[in-house]
Amino acid sequence: MRIAQVAPLYERVPPLYYGGTERVASYLTEELVDQGHEVTLFASGDSLTKAKLVSPCAQSLRLNPNCVDFLAYHVLQLEQIFQQAHLFDIVHFHIDYFHYPFLRRQDIAHVTTLHGRLDMPDLVPLYREFCDMPAVSISDAQRTPLAWIDWRGTVYHGLPRNLYRFNKQQGKYLAFLGRISPEKRLDRAIEIAKRAKMPLKIAAKIDAVDRCYMEKEIRSLLDHPLVEFLGEIDDGSKSDFLGNAYALLFPIDWPEPFGLVMTEAMACGTPTVAFRRGSVPEVLDDQISGYVVDDVEQAVEALKAIRHFDRARCRRVFEERFSVRRMAQDYVKIYQRVIDGRVRAHSTPARQSGAIVPRRDEIAAKGNGAPLAAAGCAANLSP
């Protein structure tokens, strides 16, 4: 299949530091190449890829001090895409909604993965107009505010198999990894650690917008013998940081659309204790790859239960549900459906919310400890 992947230009693909969308676009692009597809990646010029790279800018924008007008490059990127669109069987957009009015008027097979939260009122009038644009969600929960648009499936993010090392040994500290921002609730993580009397290591970046929150709400909480603040860590250190942990704390307070870090921990064999918001109950198999809780009390209880946690099974769930191979296969199925729909000159049934990926409940239905190989996916399982 001749596939175009369209990534935002803010970060390199893959990103040097933060950047979930560009990271997933990179994993997907490289895997599609590996699976034999002819892939063109529209992304910043410093991106690293086995695909053909087409770029409107030599450097990614966020860390380029000379760049002040981000939109200019995204407009130029659109032009590059439209000039080459006839070369592709499908164009897969990861840039939100910017391209919609164009696609209305172009004969291009396309699909858009929405990577962000969708509960902003500003999006309602936009999507009322563009409810016919074929879209992919990254969790079912993400769809809730815009349940009525033309969803073609949910595709959970996948990670390259060897990106994170499995660690069969249970660690002794709790981990917090992410941004320090009100919706991530580091304060809750600290409270959980204190109540559980366990050390907490915090690897977190602080965006400019969150500096005030950090100083006012968080700084004083860090001054505690159980709490260690490491600052931002790079990608290479994440595997050790997560793999050596007893558990990852994810006590969020917002409708998380996916939560990549839960799958990163899972890949290391480390369980996540997460609050029931957004995608959490879909991404975590409760008591298998993590614990879905409703309050601090339950989180502390979960930490006790984790003493007997099966880290190898957790890793198997990761390989079953969150491998990049599975993600790419899911997308190719959706691409094919979009293409077929156009060829048959009638569109694939819209507003049909059936995801085509293995779901939490499908796996959970096998019962605790049931061999995942029974699901017919032994080929994917690590020994």
Added chain:
Amino acid sequence: MRIAQVAPLYERVPPLYYGGTERVASYLTEELVDQGHEVTLFASGDSLTKAKLVSPCAQSLRLNPNCVDFLAYHVLQLEQIFQQAHLFDIVHFHIDYFHYPFLRRQDIAHVTTLHGRLDMPDLVPLYREFCDMPAVSISDAQRTPLAWIDWRGTVYHGLPRNLYRFNKQQGKYLAFLGRISPEKRLDRAIEIAKRAKMPLKIAAKIDAVDRCYMEKEIRSLLDHPLVEFLGEIDDGSKSDFLGNAYALLFPIDWPEPFGLVMTEAMACGTPTVAFRRGSVPEVLDDQISGYVVDDVEQAVEALKAIRHFDRARCRRVFEERFSVRRMAQDYVKIYQRVIDGRVRAHSTPARQSGAIVPRRDEIAAKGNGAPLAAAGCAANLSP
């Protein structure tokens, strides 16, 4: 002529407070209606107009606390324009470059006025691609960094004739009106006032981004018996503030693309003492409607010369060169050329930089004190 005007959605058209682009779009729209054209205004829903209003949002965006995603509404606005484009003879965009990839692929007669500074390196690759998009500059100087794109003319901004009251009486204070920001150089204005031993009244707003500059560089300078800081004033107060002044100080340090405030002062009969940057030498007729200077020394000298300034002649220059009637007529000529060029199936000669509005040098050539009526524009002159 069936004309669409496309304004940004940040401010109401006309704006409640700040907002040069929306202000000019409003003046132009209302005048085109008055001149008998059938005009549709694409703008925020709270805009006030005699034209037909089409809007993707009930309220303008900047002052709407519920609005976080500005781009969503601009994408929706584009869709609205494209759905109605067949109804217009010409679509006139005031929203920078956002629409270019669309227009490449649509059969729409269009022209875009570029309202901002064009000297950002980010714009070069964009306009290298889109050098064929018909554009209008608001001064010749504005074009310099992108001299090679398809300019169809320079149209200086125009103001409604009665928006600012002419005051034949020379005032006693110097005026500074605008933002407090490094490129506006309020510090220089204060230095000029002190050197000239004249009182300076400052009517200025402070953007969030400039608050640090205000505190570090400006605050201490305000503590001087000659200096009075009024804060931000509303539109209704501007006529008195400018009209009662001895002179407006405009000691800028950036490539000002137009500088509306110079024409506002001119309308009141008040001369501007301005530094020779960007559009200044084009907008001001030196020693007739203002004084173009190169340093503080020259500014102080100019203030002495202004003692004998002919305020009535200054007002006549305003009416001659910066009336909204003239602006609208200039634009209609450009619209007609764009339409004719399409009808003849070959485009109007590109990269031809001839402005069609009366220029500073045309008027200056008449010599100091020569009656402007000699230029054949007596009908425009106030008694």
